[in-house]
Amino acid sequence: MSEKNDGANRDVTKRSARERLQAEREQQKKKDKRRRALLVGGAVVGVLGLAAVVGVIAANTGKGDKTAKGPVAAPSGATGKDALAIQTGKDGAKSTLTVWEDFRCPACKAFEDNYRDTL
Numbered sequence: 292m293s294e295k296n297d298g299a300n301r302d303v304t305k306r307s308a309r310e311r312l313q314a315e316r317e318q319q320k321k322k323d324k325r326r327r328a329l330l331v332g333g334a335v336v337g338v339l340g341l342a343a344v345v346g347v348i349a350a351n352t353g354k355g356d357k358t359a360k361g362p363v364a365a366p367s368g369a370t371g372k373d374a375l376a377i378q379t380g381k382d383g384a385k386s387t388l389t390v391w392e393d394f395r396c397p398a399c400k401a402f403e404d405n406y407r408d409t410l
Contacts (some may be wrong), residue, residue, distance in 0.1 A: 388410065390410065
C-alpha cells in the first residue's frame with residue numbers, strides 16, 4: 292500500500308512542478324510584454340522629441356536676418372532695382388515682348404484684362 296502512496300505522491304509532485312513551471316512562464320511572458328511595451332513607448336517618445344527639436348530648429352533658422360530680400364549676391368551684369376534684372380542683347384536694342392495667349396483660357400483672359408494697358 293505504501294507503493295501506491297509513493298506513486299501518488301510522485302504524481303502530485305510532478306503536477307505541482309508543472310504548475311509551478313507554467314506559472315513562471317506566464318510571469319515571464321507578462322514581464323516580456325511589459326518590457327516590450329515600455330521599449331516601444333520610449334522609442335515613440337524619443338522620435339517625437341527629436342522631431343520637435345528639429346522642427347524648432349527649422350522654424351528658428353534665419354529669423355535674425357529679416358532685412359534680406361532677393362539673392363544673397365547679385366549675378367554679374369545685373370542691373371535695376373535690387374540688381375535683379377539681367378540684360379541680354381545689345382545696349383541700344385529696342386525692347387520687344389512676345390505674348391502667346393489662348394483666348395479660351397481663363398488665366399490668359401485674366402492676364403490680358405490686367406496687363407492690356409501696360410503692354
